Amino acid sequence: MTAPPPARDPTPAVEVRELSRRFGDLLAVDAITFEARRGEILALLGPNGAGKSTTIRMLCGLLAPTSGSARVAGADVVAEPDEVKRRIGYMSQRFSLYGELRAEDNLDLYGALYGLSGRRLRERREWAIALTRLGDRLGARVDELGGGLRQRLALACALLHEPEVVFLDEPTGGVDPVMRRAFFQLIDGLAAGGITVLLTTHFLDEAEYCHRVALISRGKLVAEGTPTALKELVRGQVLVEVRSDRPGAALAALAALPEVAEVTLFGAGVHARAAPGVPEADALRAMAGALGRAGVPFSPPVAAAPTLEDVFLHLVAMEEPRA
Amino acid sequence: MSEPAVSLADARLSFGAVAALDGMSFDVLRGEMFGLVGPDGAGKTTAIRTLLGLLRLDGGTAHVLGRDPASRDRDLREAVGYLSQRFTLYGDLTVDENLEFFGEIHRVRELASRRERLLGFTRLERFRRWRADRLSGGMQKKLALACTLVHTPRVLFLDEPTTGVDPVSRRELWALLSELLASGLSVLLTTPYLDEAERCSRVALVRRGRTLACDTPAALRASRRASVLEVVCAPVRRARDLLSGSPRVEEVQLFGDRLHLVPRAPGDGLQDLLSGLEGVVVSAVRRVQPSLEDVFIWRVAEEAAAEGTSP
Numbered sequence: 001m002t003a004p005p006p007a008r009d010p011t012p013a014v015e016v017r018e019l020s021r022r023f024g025d026l027l028a029v030d031a032i033t034f035e036a037r038r039g040e041i042l043a044l045l046g047p048n049g050a051g052k053s054t055t056i057r058m059l060c061g062l063l064a065p066t067s068g069s070a071r072v073a074g075a076d077v078v079a080e081p082d083e084v085k086r087r088i089g090y091m092s093q094r095f096s097l098y099g100e101l102r103a104e105d106n107l108d109l110y111g112a113l114y115g116l117s118g119r120r121l122r123e124r125r126e127w128a129i130a131l132t133r134l135g136d137r138l139g140a141r142v143d144e145l146g147g148g149l150r151q152r153l154a155l156a157c158a159l160l161h162e163p164e165v166v167f168l169d170e171p172t173g174g175v176d177p178v179m180r181r182a183f184f185q186l187i188d189g190l191a192a193g194g195i196t197v198l199l200t201t202h203f204l205d206e207a208e209y210c211h212r213v214a215l216i217s218r219g220k221l222v223a224e225g226t227p228t229a230l231k232e233l234v235r236g237q238v239l240v241e242v243r244s245d246r247p248g249a250a251l252a253a254l255a256a257l258p259e260v261a262e263v264t265l266f267g268a269g270v271h272a273r274a275a276p277g278v279p280e281a282d283a284l285r286a287m288a289g290a291l292g293r294a295g296v297p298f299s300p301p302v303a304a305a306p307t308l309e310d311v312f313l314h315l316v317a318m319e320e321p322r323a
Numbered sequence: 324m325s326e327p328a329v330s331l332a333d334a335r336l337s338f339g340a341v342a343a344l345d346g347m348s349f350d351v352l353r354g355e356m357f358g359l360v361g362p363d364g365a366g367k368t369t370a371i372r373t374l375l376g377l378l379r380l381d382g383g384t385a386h387v388l389g390r391d392p393a394s395r396d397r398d399l400r401e402a403v404g405y406l407s408q409r410f411t412l413y414g415d416l417t418v419d420e421n422l423e424f425f426g427e428i429h430r431v432r433e434l435a436s437r438r439e440r441l442l443g444f445t446r447l448e449r450f451r452r453w454r455a456d457r458l459s460g461g462m463q464k465k466l467a468l469a470c471t472l473v474h475t476p477r478v479l480f481l482d483e484p485t486t487g488v489d490p491v492s493r494r495e496l497w498a499l500l501s502e503l504l505a506s507g508l509s510v511l512l513t514t515p516y517l518d519e520a521e522r523c524s525r526v527a528l529v530r531r532g533r534t535l536a537c538d539t540p541a542a543l544r545a546s547r548r549a550s551v552l553e554v555v556c557a558p559v560r561r562a563r564d565l566l567s568g569s570p571r572v573e574e575v576q577l578f579g580d581r582l583h584l585v586p587r588a589p590g591d592g593l594q595d596l597l598s599g600l601e602g603v604v605v606s607a608v609r610r611v612q613p614s615l616e617d618v619f620i621w622r623v624a625e626e627a628a629a630e631g632t633s634p
Binding site: 041146174175204205209212226228247265268 | 354356361362363364459460461486487488489490491492493494497498500501504505515516517518521522523524530539540541555560576577578579580581607611616619620623
């Protein structure tokens with residue numbers, strides 16, 4: 001476990017207790033409980049329709065819960081939704097900025113929205129310019145900025161009013177990997193300074209940068225832990241990698257095996273997941289046999305390391321068996 | 324070796340002052356799933372639009388099944404399927420009617436049987452009478468894929484088929500693509516997700532209109548003999564700060580609960596260094612393969628060093 005920085009305030013920055021939200025017959029969020037400590041980077045993952053956005057909307061004070069409670073940055077989302085809005089920031093990769101406006105106009109606009117003026121506005125503007133390293137691009141239209149700059153600007157706008165908690169929605173989807181690394185370095189620096197980060201994403205590479213990951217499926221929290229701990233959850237599962245010059249033929253040969261639950265193409269080869277209860281040695285033997293009988297050339301099957309995506313799919317499959 | 328299904332050679336195309344393609348090159352071999360992988364603005368969509376004959380190159384060449392796509396000949400058009408990023412289904416038509424509509428555009432013969440096969444393939448039979456706009460995002464993607472396959476193309480272009488699709492539907496889509504490939508189709512797909520590139524037989528990593536590298540994912544990862552050590556430790560920031568100063572460590576990357584270290588000497592396990600970190604508890608050290616994201620970033624740095632510019 002990663003220890004967060006020494007906290008001035010020991011109460012969690014986000015504290016969610018038995019939070020539920022019903023829409024008619026649909027229980028979109030079903031008694032979810034979790035916490036984020038101050039200075040922690042927490043990822044919320046889940047398939048579409050799992051209740052992620054509904055949860056985030058409640059935590060931002062935009063939607064009242066049906067039952068349960070949540071405190072964000074010390075404010076109660078039911079009793080003080082406006083206070084919650086003042087204490088949080090929100091950034092989405094795609095929608096946060098006004099593209100036709102200049103970079104500095106966006107800063108001024110967000111400053112005005114958050115009610116900053118006078119010396120405080122000037123100070124925060126300076127801070128934002130230093131953070132974004134916009135330099136001489138300050139007067140450029142946002143549309144004309146590169147992806148990395150635009151993203152840092154969106155982050156600066158979300159943080160202009162010094163929120164204690166910031167929500168990031170798939171912040172680096174489609175961004176140059178060089179910039180993604182730089183972005184998460186920036187985020188880590190902010191977290192080290194005590195800002196709490198809640199990140200939602202479908203992009204599991206982003207989740208790898210988080211201290212902890214909470215997985216939501218069908219409105220329920222089904223797992224949470226560090227990325228490393230979550231990967232331990234699927235240790236019992238047998239994942240096998242087979243390399244072959246004829247991956248299509250290998251796929252066909254393995255898909256027919258009762259010992260194999262799922263097989264997909266993976267580069268010049270396939271990844272197969274053994275059926276539940278089939279020991280690794282048996283799975284490997286059955287697979288080598290099937291490939292041999294089919295006359296498919298292959299390198300000996302080896303056990304593969306699980307990714308966060310494997311964990312995600314495994315846990316979601318346990319929650320909602322698919323046809 | 325047979326002629327590639329698709330090829331782009333030293334392709335150049337500018338929009339005003341912006342070079343969308345700046346010498347991009349790659350070949351898609353017959354029957355393979357090829358990934359064009361890179362961030363937004365790398366030129367992926369421009370490359371596809373060129374290969375579809377929708378844009379003309381300023382320089383270089385483009386070929387699809389041995390022909391020039393700019394000639395727009397009818398046979399070639401019928402041999403190609405294209406799923407654009409914003410493929411539009413007809414929301415007020417049913418699943419059945421959408422397939423029928425696209426079938427008629429392409430004058431597909433024996434459309435009824437073709438439709439049944441595609442519905443079976445995408446497991447959408449149960450939803451055939453549903454209006455397309457009532458389907459979930461993942462199901463809409465599958466229907467869109469079925470519509471691009473209705474005329475039995477030999478080459479399939481998929482522009483970011485998995486963007487905005489959740490991991491469950493994404494995995495299902497990959498399974499469908501695997502089946503297609505087994506039937507002999509050649510597929511060129513684009514993705515901004517580097518981890519997805521691992522699913523392709525070969526990939527081109529592209530950035531700023533150029534090809535950074537092109538090979539199988541395994542060869543790309545092996546192309547720089549660097550080894551990466553994954554170190555699970557706490558407090559992880561302290562460990563990073565201590566290790567970044569060491570001359571034996573070339574690169575330190577901080578993830579949520581662990582570090583990735585690239586030793587300067589590939590064989591160096593850094594054991595003594597890791598056991599001597601004051602105030603840090605190391606709970607696991609393992610050798611991991613560099614990710615394609617690592618490879619991408621290293622290639623960018625190498626190019627920048629060669630050109631004496633900053634990345």
